[in-house]
Amino acid sequence: MNSKKMDIGSKDLISNLPEALIGHILSFLPTKDAALTSVLSKRWRHMLAFVPNLDFDDEDYEDYNRYDMSPLKRLKMLTSFQVFVDRVLALQGNAPVNKFSLSCELGVEPSSVNRWLSNVLERGVLDLDLYVSLEDGYPLLLSQVLMSKTLVRLKVEGTTDFSTDVGEVFLPKLKTLYLDDLAFNDEGGAAFAKLTSGCHVLEELVMIDIVFYCDFFLVSNPTLKRLKVRLDFTDQKPNTVSFDTPNLVYLEFTDTVGAKYPKANFDSLVEANLDLRMRHYQDEDEPAGDSEDSTNLIMEIYNVKILYLSGATLEVLALCCKAIPIFSNLIRLTIDTHEEVQWEFLPKLLENCPNLETLVFGVLSTIHCKPWEDTRTCLSSSPVKMLKSEPADDSVDATNLFMGICNVEILYLSGATLEILASCCKAIPVFTNLIHLNINTHGNIQWKSLPKLLVNCPNLETLVLEGLNYIGTIHCKPWEDTRTCLSSSPVKMLKVLRFGQINLLEKVDVIDKQKEVIKYLLETMPNLEQVMIYYDTSFDDDPSILSTELQMLEKVASPKCKIQVISANIRFS
Known part of the structure; x- marks a missing residue:
């Protein structure tokens, strides 16, 4: 055998x-x-x-x-x-x-x-x-290519300053056309129009970094279903842009805002992704937005169900849009707030979304919060059922990575990694063997993922927090919801490194805020046997005061817990 x-x-x-x-x-x-x-x-x-x-x-x-x-x-x-x-x-x-x-x-x-x-x-x-x-100047789209009776997909990528000539076009079977880094060098715009009109069954058109030397740009095709136009954010663009695409289902449009959009036929549009930006150079005597008008473009996407807007697009809509349509079909709206956002426009937009179910913010920044104070009336009547704040890139998924390290005994995580756990992990594994967990809390910390992590560490003995600076402690409020998690924590030793360490932008009272965090942990974690706090501050505070305050706590969860404050080789216990 x-x-x-x-x-x-x-x-x-x-x-x-x-x-x-x-x-x-x-x-x-x-x-x-x-x-x-x-x-x-x-x-x-x-x-x-x-x-x-x-x-x-x-x-x-x-x-x-x-x-x-x-x-x-x-x-x-x-x-x-x-x-x-x-x-x-x-x-x-x-x-x-x-x-x-x-x-x-x-x-x-x-x-x-x-x-x-x-x-x-x-x-x-x-x-x-x-x-x-x-x-340079050699026509890449050869006549034989543009007259092919068999081509179903055509992708052409050029190089910088590469010009394209278009003669006769007959592509009866072409369904996908992908153009990247090409220039149509005719001043009348006929070359591009001839190219698209010769594709009789075209369903998908992608245009990346295309240069036009004409003042008018038109995308026209009756069979087109998906359109992606992503141009550089420069001012050397056609002033007038039109779309005649009655069967278009998906639109992704990235460009500097045009002077006008005389035609925008989007009768079948279901999903739109807009990233429009103001032009960099404007007449100093002319207010921003006076020479651009995006009204017709926005009015004609009224029937979409899914809409993505960049933060820059909100600015364009606020400055260059004379009216906003009623988005009766819109059920999901995503706002990418990575940059400074014209929040004052958002209430007007939400008022015109009577059936909106999901509102998603890519990233929320506190510097933008003040304008929300005037939106209470608008938001109180909002039909939104689900509110999300998530990374701009939904494709990021670190779940498998963390699942693969579930057997470790010692684990070190940076503050940024906690953010990844909170935003990019669908599940956190059970770390059965983990006995030592070290978290660098120096910086902006996503505390909300820590309780979930601790729950999944049933045999954890030592927890080390490296730094409780002010930027991190402004996020301490989520600790209020961790009592159940911490009250069942098996941790026996808690170490806090760099206690009192702050940067020049922070206020002196941050030490009091850091004390509050430690007191909360002492009052909640029942199995603590030893707490070691390494005092590190540029102020002339007496570390013995902290030691005394902690020793005098009445509601310590673990009566047998020993507390030590260590500063320059001096221990207070």
């Missing part, structure tokens, strides 16, 4: 697979790596001919370094790259191609790119992905 198993295990089972299946497997590798399999056996020598997806990237060369390369080495590497692409395409003959990806920053010759594109277009390529550095 064992010998049979050994015989089976020694067989080359992969080589016995059909050629088409092996080719499919190899298509998941960069073509340079797939080509290396040709040395495995005679049968594998020409297996690359059956790979339907081709991915050529000059960065795959081991000694590639675009920033440290002599002209001679650059020429040799470019020549080697071009020869390799030619050989692979010749090996494949007329075999169908699903995807052709070409990335070359070495400065490939236009004639080579023409030859390669003609080859895969004649073979009915479905997915074309181009990132090529060519001579």
Whole structure:
């Protein structure tokens, strides 16, 4: 039996697979790596001919370094790259191609790119992905590409100051068009209009860092469902922007605010993400917003169900919007408050959201709180059922990381890590083996995650808090809700390091606030046997006073607890 198993295990089972299946497997590798399999056996020598997806990237060369390369080495590497692409395409003959990806920053010759594109277009390529550095002014969107009857997806990335010419366009099957870092150099805007109108079934359009030399910019396509426009925040933009997209479902628009938006057809829009910013340079005698008007753009997204607004967009709406629509369908509103926000506009917006269910703030900053004092009337009638404050990036999830360290015996966490626990962890593991927990509380601390963490440390013996500075202690209020958690804590030793340490921006009375935290812990944690407080302050306070105050506490949860205050090698107990 064992010998049979050994015989089976020694067989080359992969080589016995059909050629088409092996080719499919190899298509998941960069073509340079797939080509290396040709040395495995005679049968594998020409297996690359059956790979339907081709991915050529000059960065795959081991000694590639675009920033440290002599002209001679650059020429040799470019020549080697071009020869390799030619050989692979010749090996494949007329075999169908699903995807052709070409990335070359070495400065490939236009004639080579023409030859390669003609080859895969004649073979009915479905997915074309181009990132090529060519001579300035050379048209990257070749006529053959724009007249392809088979392309379903087209992605074109250019380089800085790269201009694109558009001739005849007929892309009857193209559903996704992705343009990045390109310039349409016609002053009338006809080139881009011709490009989009020639895509008869286009569903998704992505435009990143596109440069227009015209004063008018129009996105028009009757079949478009998803549109993402993300332009640089500069003042060299078209003053007039229009959208004629009646079937658009999702819109993401990032730009400096335009002078006007004469047409905005969003009849089917469900979700919108707006990040608009004021122009940097304005006439000193002209009030902000007088030369820009975003009213029509905002009025035409009235039917969205999900709306995301950046803090800068609130400023644009406050200064450049003459009216706000009634968002009857809006059920979720997210405001990214990472920067200074025009809060005074938000009450007006909330009043016009009669069916809003969820209101989300990316980050809340205390410097913005004062304007809320005048919003009581508006908020008291708000239909919002759920209020959230969460990180701007919802994709951040540290759950698996913490689950993976659940067996540690000693754990050190920074204050920033506590914030991650509070904001980016769906669950906190049970640290069954943890006996020593050290938390650096020097800075802005998310105390609210600490109770949950302590509950999940059933055998914790030592808790160390490094610093209770003023910035941290302003968050002590959440401790009021931790009594149940702390009253069942098994911690026997509590150490507080850098007690009394403050920075120049803080007030003298922070020491009293830090005392309150320690008193609260002493009054709540029943299993404490020893508390060690390391006194470290620039003031001439007598540490013995703190020691006396703590010793005189009447409501200490653990009668057997010994308290020590340590300062410059002097202990008070």
